[in-house]
Amino acid sequence: MSLPLILACFWALAASATALLPLRLQVWPGVPLLLAAPVLMVWIGLEHGFWPVAALLAAFVSLFRRPLWYLMRRAMGVSLPPPHEESVE
Numbered sequence: 674m675s676l677p678l679i680l681a682c683f684w685a686l687a688a689s690a691t692a693l694l695p696l697r698l699q700v701w702p703g704v705p706l707l708l709a710a711p712v713l714m715v716w717i718g719l720e721h722g723f724w725p726v727a728a729l730l731a732a733f734v735s736l737f738r739r740p741l742w743y744l745m746r747r748a749m750g751v752s753l754p755p756p757h758e759e760s761v762e
Contacts, residue, residue, distance in 0.1 A: 677716040681729060684713055688736050707737055 684706065691702045710733045718726040734741065 675720055677713060677720055678725075681713050681717060684709060685732065692736065703737075703740070707740060710737075 687702070688706050691699055691706060694702070710729075714726050714729050714733070717729060
């Protein structure tokens with residue numbers, strides 16, 4: 674197994690362990706994982722081609738769907754409510 678695939682396995686284990694933490698403790702380990710994922714995907718894409726990257730991209734989007742949704746809405750200029758605000762009717 675190549676070095677990028679081994680590192681991707683460790684990334685997946687670290688992301689899974691981070692997901693088990695309480696929400697308030699997920700931020701600090703989650704940010705480096707979020708930043709490392711594209712680097713790993715490009716490296717794996719250069720070494721192994723498109724299909725492994727497609728599988729990694731699906732896992733990445735599945736694990737980071739809420740932060741990615743937040744960043745996408747913020748980039749589009751959509752006003753965002755403060756975190757954990759509940760609507761009152």
